[in-house]
Amino acid sequence: MNEPLAERIRPKKLEDYISQQHLVGKNGVLTSLITKGIIPSLILWGPPGIGKTTLANIIATESKRPFYTLSAISSGVKEVREIIEKAKKGGGLFTAKNPILFIDEIHRFSKSQQDSLLGAVEKGWITLIGATTENPSFEVIPALLSRCQVYILNAFDKEDLISLLKRAIEKDEILSRKKIQLKETAALLQVSGGDARKLLNIFELLVSSEDNIVITNDLVLNKIQKNTSHYDKTGEQHYDIVSAFIKSIRGSDPNAAVYWLARMIEGGEDVKFIARRMLILASEDIGNANPTALILANTTFQSVAVIGNPESRIILSQCAIYLANSPKSNASYVAIGAAQKLVKETGDLSVPLALRNAPTKLMKDLDYGKEYKYSHNYSNNFKEQEFLPKEISGTKLYEPGNNQRENQFRETLKNWWKNKYEY
Template sequence: MIPPLAERMRPKILDEYINQKHLLGQNAPIRLMVENGLLSSMIFWGPPGTGKTTLAQLLAEVSGRSFFTLSAINAGVKDVRDIIEKAKKQTLFSGEKNPILFIDEIHRFNKGQQDSLLSAVEKGYITLIGATTENPSFEVVPALLSRCQIYILKSLEKNDLIKLLNRAIEQDNFLSLKKIQLKETDALLRYSGGDARKALNGLEIVTASFRNDEEVIITNELVSQIIQQNVTKYDKSGEQHYDIISAFIKSIRGSDPNAAVYWLARMLEGGEDLKFIARRLIILASEDIGNANPNALMLANNAFQAVNTIGYPEARIILSQCAIYLANSPKSNSCYRAINQAQQVVKETGDLAVPLHLRNAPTKLMKELDYGKDYQYAHQFKGNFARQEYLPEEISGQKFYEPGNNKREEQDRQVLKSRWQDKYDY
């Protein structure tokens, strides 16, 4: 049986690995670990097709370690313990380097399954490499998270994907025997969405539609036509995941409850993780609604808790209620814009000194150095407000929060105007 093109094109050495220069380039953290012969346990976090499995396999090869792999979808505690026992014997009695245990979709492991890894990781029987498309802070237990380095893998960029496609055409044992001309790439790249595996799958589907002796001129029109005919095969692993959640979020942001409920139904029928949906609603409640309706965040957070308590199928009603409420709510991204702008100023200005009157003064020496001197305690003033400087001198008057154009935040604007007058230009 011939393996898929994506499998055939897995790089064999680190220098063949495309993208992730922030991890594998000169003096990058994983490259340095390999060069120093010391691999720590780690978690790769990134969207599908960014090479998480490939990188784990490469690290095993270049470091001369055995490689065990489990999928969190179908592995239980017993499977984990069996592998750990093998690794323990291999490490203690054969003198070999501790093997790598790669767990795909580690976010799907429950607490008990994750806890079963702790001792082996701590004692060095295994080097754990987990792969996840979800934020590890949400899904990995703190004890295990503290024992692993987290590395973010980025989606491939346009030039990376084109390079990958050309390499496959030139070097693959089967494609290199065909006459293939990659005339246009936009359609393939659009279908891939930055996913290397999807790009190669698309290329393989297109070229498989021709006989070996036929010339294949790949155009956008050809790719669109063939991919549409093979849409089920092309998307058999559920890789519409990110497109559908994007449509769901944008429908709520656009205040369309009908579209929101439709995309929610699509995710539910496709078996999407309920907590994944609920977390996205919490984020949206703050990012896209914020202070236009502060109750939105509370409702979304309560929905998340309720979904955890109730489970499927009844949880679908809770998610529907929350999605409809958020879609109908007034919108504002002022808080999102404020923190983005503040972080940008921090990057540009560095660690500016905290004004003396705002500093903590727990010791006599600090008080003698005027820490906290002249600080005005707001509650001692009329309206619980004292007009004083709270920013570093270098950025005094810098405005980050611009109230949104909605009834709730217009009230905020009037209060800020009366308090700060011309300082922040409200």
């Protein structure tokens, strides 16, 4: 039997699908839709190897619909149109069991390729299911995204992955004949990086040559040879290397930042993905310590989208080095996190009357906005007054970072608010 283990034990029914209970559990949103026979066009977004393709197959099977599949890597507009023509000839309508077209790695489709899907999705000739490892808000055109529901698949946890291994040992026709003991699993889970497909491929390699085997960490590390310089845009290396890149910039090491940048460029990473990560970092890790960083990162993102390879590498390098050399502050990031936590804890507190909008006479009669002091009417454009709900008055959410610019912020806030916020 040449079929790989991951394919042999691929779940065929919803009840056998491991994890993603928020989608396919008893009260899951997809479970409800399948039960009702209503399958909208949708995008499945999540890390590699968590069962996006499997879930698409199950949806088609459970809803008894024809199933077509394309890979965005090897398919183009021609293949899309051929399938749409087949669907039209089959009489696909909103009220009928119209075919499902599954497109793996839909983020790799160009704008013209995605445009070719619009009419068929809109008219109900096909139900589109797209799978992506990238944020669909950035990678799927707005017109198509607006016609699809987006569902997020979470990474497998340790228990999920061990359940997969146990299922393989118990249920697979070949492995069930062997004596396999899972004594240690830490190294196996680490090497697979949470990718179920990779986990099962490695596991099959380990047990294929012996009938009696005890899985230990040493066995895994000795038998599995990893090429650590390999960069897989859809696998563990993708996430590890971009993590190293971001942490190098955050840690103010331009040398390491450029090295990891080169690893991504040489591996064929999407330049917009790299620029987008630096755009986030410019606000999260530098923020008001150097607001120009956000402007430069945004300009970098716009520039590489226009220029493309190979010249984009120069712009990316300039931005990475600038960000690495910038003073750092995560004060804005911490502040919004603290504010959101406070909102969840305190609920919908009333807006003070002085701050309320008063577009009608009734609202004015109720003193909406009556006590508000217009800051520009006062010295230095400032007048002390209450801007928070009374229940949380004096709560400090923003703590300026210890850098030249934000130290200036701190002094200004002290002068304005005296001891109210204890800056």
